[in-house]
């Protein structure tokens with residue numbers, strides 16, 4: 230329980246607390262005050278007191294707020310570190326984009342990550358690796374843009390997943406959704422600078438062949454030819470020859486075939502309706518069309534040991550895909566797992582994440598983008614690895630918020646990057662599929678205003 234005089238930062242303080250533990254049994258107070266350029270943060274944890282002083286002269290109100298928040302979070306982090314006797318691998322750094330933050334800190338990144346945020350050397354090395362790979366195509370001038378198309382339907386729900394999606398066989402909204410989506414795509418303007426497209430979900434390939442083809446055709450008609458074009462095919466149980474032929478016909482270049490794990494027992498337990506041998510056969514089928522392939526894995530799946538994870542990672546490497554993305558299991562509201570478990574214990578997760586870094590880098594893959602999520606096991610990260618020159622530009626542009634993103638579909642968030650003013654304007658479409666269908670004309674108009 231946290232009591233603070235800075236109610237505007239209470240959510241941020243809880244974020245720091247939850248990185249350590251559930252907060253059970255901890256009574257925390259925080260009081261922040263300021264005298265000219267001196268900022269004072271007083272913390273008590275179950276009666277034990279800590280005091281901090283920072284000197285700083287803000288240039289404007291925005292900077293003042295940013296630093297007040299930072300000082301509050303750092304004070305709580307440092308106090309909890311002492312009180313609980315635990316250090317975290319990402320230190321006091323919260324938020325989903327550590328690489329973006331490192332870039333904003335410029336030459337001071339290593340110094341500030343180490344001395345202010347107390348980030349561990351291995352995570353600093355990871356950020357440095359990613360920055361190094363991104364150098365070749367990172368460009369913060371919003372000259373390029375990306376296009377996202379969301380298909381929120383799946384063949385069945387996986388136990389851990391909280392993405393907004395409906396089971397396709399149980400919904401009557403498909404026709405209305407595809408119609409609205411195509412209307413939204415057709416209404417987009419000025420897409421000549423799009424350099425990457427991502428059709429994601431959900432599971433886009435669980436649509437009927439006709440619906441799937443009509444969506445890809447609408448996209449193809451809007452974007453320059455030769456763009457990077459990803460379809461998150463996802464589940465091997467719904468990847469078919471017909472779907473792959475449609476993808477080839479409309480210029481898809483990259484396909485995600487996602488194992489999550491190669492252990493059949495776990496696949497059954499998490500509600501994936503496919504086996505590890507399905508993964509392999511669909512992987513080679515997709516490969517035969519010449520697509521680049523990404524494989525998603527999740528570290529820390531229910532019941533899996535370090536050896537189980539090592540097995541999955543080694544199997545993925547044997548397939549030799551262009552990209553491997555390693556996610557850390559996280560507990561999100563909306564997943565079945567969240568309703569059954571309060572907090573994920575870290576167990577072997579550190580070793581799993583370390584093993585994926587060492588094995589993938591040994592086998593010619595480099596980490597090229599990374600992000601963190603709240604409530605991830607052991608507070609660890611998700612990392613995309615790629616063979617040299619095979620990085621997915623879309624993932625980097627979106628994660629680093631380097632370029633404008635046109636997003637279509639329920640729950641899609643469009644972003645206009647205004648690089649000259651160092652700010653981003655956003656428009657989020659409704660999560661609920663029925664509301665999205667009913668509001669599509671309003672959405673089209675509001676997005677026009679965002680991009681005009």
Ligand SMILES: C[S@@+](CC[C@H](N)C(=O)[O-])C[C@H]1O[C@@H](n2cnc3c(N)ncnc32)[C@H](O)[C@@H]1O
Pocket residue numbers: 389390391392429430431432461462463464487489525526527556557558559560561564
């Ligand atoms: C938007 S999901 C869609 C993928 C596709 N439908 C599939 O199942 O293969 C993208 C990825 O997020 C990851 N993911 C989903 N829920 C997760 C969770 N709770 N913790 C960690 N990773 C998660 C999975 O690896 C998944 O492949």
Ligand code: SF4
Pocket residue numbers: 382383384385386387390391392394430431432463464
């Ligand atoms: S992991 Fe993929 S298939 Fe499973 S519920 Fe989530 S989006 Fe759907």
